[in-house]
Amino acid sequence: MKDNTRTWKSRFKSFLLKVLLGVIVLCALTLWICSWTYSEGTRAGQLIKISEKGVFFKTNEGELNMGGLRMGNPNDGLEGNLWQFSVLDEGIIKELERAEGKRVKLSYKERYKSMPWQGETNYFITNVEVIDY
Incomplete structure (x- = not known):
């Protein structure tokens, strides 16, 4: 046994x-x-928000107004053309905070999926360039 x-x-x-x-x-x-990069590129517009969000995982998120309007839900009508992104690098966060409200060109990498501790979006900013008129 x-x-x-x-x-x-x-x-x-x-x-x-x-x-x-x-x-x-x-x-x-x-x-x-x-961690694979799906695509890379740039987007330009007015930086309207950069903030730290989250309950368990604090992540840095932002919004870029790319101008123009787009159709949302047919019942809601037109809405602004906003692009949401996440930021991992502390240096880039500082640059974005200084550029808030200004026109910027943001370089980004898009990943297949982000982990909860990285950010809410799949778009991660890699470079910030303030556009002077």
Whole structure:
């Protein structure tokens, strides 16, 4: 009977170890895939907001008014053409705070998915350039 108990415990430990290893590999794969850059580009407009948001994870988020209007919900009519983005770098946050209310050109990288501690959007700002008229 002791041999059966030992065999059962051994199988159970082996099963748990395989499940734990699978979860670790799945988490690592998810983090790796989410760090891929989907697209890169620039957008220009008036920087209207930069703020820190979040309950558990504090992230830095902003909005850019790209000008013009777009159709929203047919019942709501026209709305402003706003673009929301996230910021990871402290230096860029400081630049954005100084440029708030001004026309800017923002370089960004778009990722497939952002983790909750990175930001609310998939767009991450990599460079800020104030546009002088």
